[in-house]
Amino acid sequence: MKTPISKRQLLGIVSLFALFIISDGRTLNTNHQKIRAVNLGGWLVTEGWMKPSLFDSIPNKDFLDGAALQFKSKTIGKYLAAELGGGTIIVANRSSASGWETFRLWRINETSFHMRVFNKQFLGLDSTGINLVAVSNNYQTSGVFQIIRKSDDSNRVRILAPNGFYLQAKTEDVVTADSKGDGQWRDDDPSVFELTIAQRLQGEYQVTHGYGPLKAPQIMKNHWSTFIVENDFKFIATSGLNAVRIPVGWWTASDPTPPKPYVGGSLQYLDMAFLWAKKYNLKVILDLHAAPGSQNGFEHSSSRDGFIEWGQTEETIQETVRVIEFFTSRYANNPSLYAVELINEPNANGVSLSILTKYYEAGYKVVRKHAPDAFVILSNRLGGDSKELFPVASGMTNVVIDVHYYNLFSSIFDDMTVEQNIDFVQTNRSNELQAITTSNGPLTFVGEWVAEWQVRGATKEEYQRFSKAQLDVFGRASFGWAYWSLKNVNNHWSMDWMIKNGYINL
Template identity: 80%
Template sequence: MIVTHSKNHLFRIICVFGMIMIMSNARTLNPTNQRIRATNLGGWLVTEGWMKPSLFDSIPNKDFLDGVGLQFKSKTIGKFLCAELGGGTIIVANRSSASGWETFHLWRMSATSFHMRVFNKQFLGLDSTGVNLVATTTNSQTSGVFEIIRKPDDTSLVRIKAPNGLYLQAKSEDLVTADSKGDGEWGDDDPSVFEMTIIETFKGEYQITRGYGPLRAPKIMKDHWDTFIVEDDFKFIATSGLNAVRIPVGWWTASDPTPPKPYVGGSLQYLDKAFLWARKYNLKVILDLHAAPGSQNGYEHSATRDGSIEWGQTDENIQETVRVIEFFTARYASNPSLYAVELINEPRASGVPLSVLTKYYDLGYKAVRKHAPNAFVILSNRLGGEPKELFPLASGMKNVVIDVHYYNLFSSVFDDMTVEENIEFVRTNRSAELQAITTSNGPLTFVGEWVSEWQVRGATKEDYQKFSKANLDVFGRATFGWAYWSLKNVNNHWSMDWMIKNGYINL
């Protein structure tokens, strides 16, 4: 009897050990029969205004959000204000055409007051005379606050009130001062009047939380999080032929409930809900750090303040990002839905050196492995980088994936393409690009973002169905899988929810 009991006990131990081994390897992918077919939950926990413009409707003075790029043409001189040399010296009014040096980006302090940043990241201010306009300091707090006053019946005409309480005026091409009373009739002969052009806007997380301010933003964001993605969406995803969600998150969520200003607390509890819903409906989760501290690409979806790329410029910034990755991984490592962690989304080659990125990827990979030994770690290719530049780093890692994004958009190449040419481009060019980075002994490949949208005007439903099928056929060859951008969007073809329900995509 003792022997029998021991055998039974041993059998139970073996069974339990076997179950542990199965669970510990639950995230191991078999590329031949279980590839990711996902949708992104974009625009939810990281704001992208173009996906839901109504979010910004009630912001006071909403034309002047953080980062908006403005150009000012003197009505008397007929030339643009310009930061000479791009910054570091005086402001002039002698440019016949406008580009980077002639563009001023706002840092919003209130609905009507702003710091103004120039090309080389200095801020407008007054020199020691208290009158002459310069851009010499990189410290916004010492630069002074400006106001932009629009003409009531023509909002393209403005006056700019300086920190000394007087108004800017272009006295000559080389002399811009802050010593006008600004009480004229807005005529073309008034040197304090400028014609303003808005050339660039940002509507991301920074803009919406700063725009509404600390009193209104928490409710606005909570209402959005409550309604944009709900449990029924996960149920729909699970019954539509999809097996995963890619969830973009921002670095500030790791500091919930008291993130740095202007971000507001509360997003972490919605990420928790997403993991609960994913587990309930047997969906895998790809956790994607979409917005890193300082912005890794200068786009609104990385929560940039003014289009600058400042991520990775210091070791502390990299270490802070690693801490964010470790926080998320540790929090969700015990949830069987955590399938992969994407260390950063779309770093831009023009602002992020490869050496900096590989250093971060190495540290981020180790942070994930510390808590989730078998989760996949996804390395996003740099925008504008070489397709295989991450392969040497990836060769020393296990369960690692390279993320590429394919859109038949954002390039003049696609401007005049027909329906047939777009489809052929996917079947030929995209297929070749994907095949080039898919190797038998290299990292897995993941088309982390794509969409059935293009530059074609007047396309029929059947055209979209053919285009969608071509994308699915080609991107289905990615050895890790694909993820559509995105589940919800006011633009129908960008919404996988709409595309599936209306028969444009058949899974």
């Protein structure tokens, strides 16, 4: 026998159901349409590998901020190293080079540099003015060094110290700045070192600082005005896509006078992107790709030297919240604003889950303050558990978890065949995505993927099969997917090229 339900009981049930939806991070946006997007990477946040020509005219471009240098003494045959990783003397007793043997540049100009060691101290001289140490945490009180290359051998260098003398490795444990550096560059000269550049960074910091305040504004304006244009939005809208994910940097929120070395003007192009998106009926996912101090140490987060500084101080978190509020309030009334991604790819090796949770909660609140119906996207940490954001998402509405799937960047893909790559997508990626796509949890978004792999000499038909497999699997993500990216000098990374040449069929 059925018991009649009163209006009051019915309202109570509805209220409980609504509370259940809210508490489990589910979407309340009834107009949700699955996203089929492309990233506008390399545009408003520079990535040199996507457009190397942007760096061509920088003087002494081997020595940009973040270049990781290793110096091997020609007389001793061993590498300079910061003893204990920093905080004490510099030695020349390492047979191979890794973290302690790597010195990261902070460029002052094309010839002068500060150098930072593993534990983040800066290279300098001790109280004697001769012995080389790494004890200062303040670059302004550390030494300024110059790296002089042999004219006919760029890998053979001398290092000029702040006292006007050159460094020399006298013994494995004694490195001093007291050589005149006037020898003939022979192997028996203790002031001669063999240079290895272990890493180069080519991000927004490097390009703007490398060109300097006089040249950088025009260089960047020319890049912004030509790399992505209105016709690209028209092409996107007619190619079976319905959205763009736009990576932005924190400095754009300070336009037109961002902190040095960044230059003003990028906000104008972001404004135009929203106008074009509205014109061609495209949704916009605004993605904070680069946060103050860098959240992952990569050039695409505009890291100065590869270290992660974001989240190390309260100020970096508060500044990032202010950036999110600026962008959200600016575009809240534009019908194309569909989602705000609070930060891209924070690295679990430098960003704790507790710090990230604190930021996500604060960022979510400021988005809701200005854009109540916009989706809020939380990016998984690189190296973190795929479900670790579920607890913070459970208290949010219209929330999305962003995962990035590449058949790259891991040795497991090095020797995979075509069929193994496709099977990995259809099996492993499918299972991973299914595990985080739950009926009572946040929506899922494959915010970055690409039809590129480690397979050499693959045919067009094999690329087509690989891209189709990813489209099929990632199409099951409850929020959608976004290809990385629209433009790239590497053809398979360019969705523009892939579509026009028939490699991807939407």
